[in-house]
Amino acid sequence: IAGITQAPTSQILAAGRRMTLRCTQDMRHNAMYWYRQDLGLGLRLIHYSNTAGTTGKGEVPDGYSVSRANTDDFPLTLASAVPSQTSVYFCASSRQSEDTQYFGPGTRLTVL
Amino acid sequence: GQNIDQPTEMTATEGAIVQINCTYQTSGFNGLFWYQQHAGEAPTFLSYNVLDGLEEKGRFSSFLSRSKGYSYLLLKELQMKDSASYLCAVRDSNYQLIWGAGTKLIIKP
Numbered sequence: 346i347a348g349i350t351q352a353p354t355s356q357i358l359a360a361g362r363r364m365t366l367r368c369t370q371d372m373r374h375n376a377m378y379w380y381r382q383d384l385g386l387g388l389r390l391i392h393y394s395n396t397a398g399t400t401g402k403g404e405v406p407d408g409y410s411v412s413r414a415n416t417d418d419f420p421l422t423l424a425s426a427v428p429s430q431t432s433v434y435f436c437a438s439s440r441q442s443e444d445t446q447y448f449g450p451g452t453r454l455t456v457l
Numbered sequence: 458g459q460n461i462d463q464p465t466e467m468t469a470t471e472g473a474i475v476q477i478n479c480t481y482q483t484s485g486f487n488g489l490f491w492y493q494q495h496a497g498e499a500p501t502f503l504s505y506n507v508l509d510g511l512e513e514k515g516r517f518s519s520f521l522s523r524s525k526g527y528s529y530l531l532l533k534e535l536q537m538k539d540s541a542s543y544l545c546a547v548r549d550s551n552y553q554l555i556w557g558a559g560t561k562l563i564i565k566p
Contacts, residue, residue, distance in 0.1 A: 385558055386558055387461060387544070387546075387555070387556030387557050387558045387559065388500070388544070388546075388554075388556040389556070390553060390554070393553075403553065404553075435499060435500070442552050443487070443548075443552055445490070445502050445505060446502075446554065447502065448499035448500050448501070449499060450498070450499050451498075451499055
């Protein structure tokens, strides 16, 4: 692994289903983030974690949850997917919260 | 509220120079970032400004005026591979990044 990986690359999901997007980094970065990117809008922060064991809510947290059990992994869970959660999801990490963020390749999610 | 404004789309010619502007209104300021994003790919870091003035990095330069809430990204000697979206982001008082919607740059031969 080099950098940040995300899985799956893309997914089509029925509304109401539960889905977990995976994010793993091997840079030993303390801070990690989840964003969604929608056409015509800037990246919007969903949740973040400044260090393992802590998480915080971003601009658009409703319908999403995260956990940070260790430094490397930061999964994002949609408990019951809705069509408005159709988006491209990017995971990012930074050495500390005040440092430059580096992005994973993204997950394209479609909720029908 | 917090707001980042940048043009939606710009067109330029290969070999020319283009300036992409970004204006911002945020709760606090702890630096401004420019990222490049090719279609279907992740954003990649280009530059960071926290003090007023010009930062030069090869063909790309970024300028900041904190008093005016204004930044620009200057791309010189444009190449076809520079066709991408350019994202402006400001780190606010909570150290969260507030993102503009991005400027799609189209390079014509």
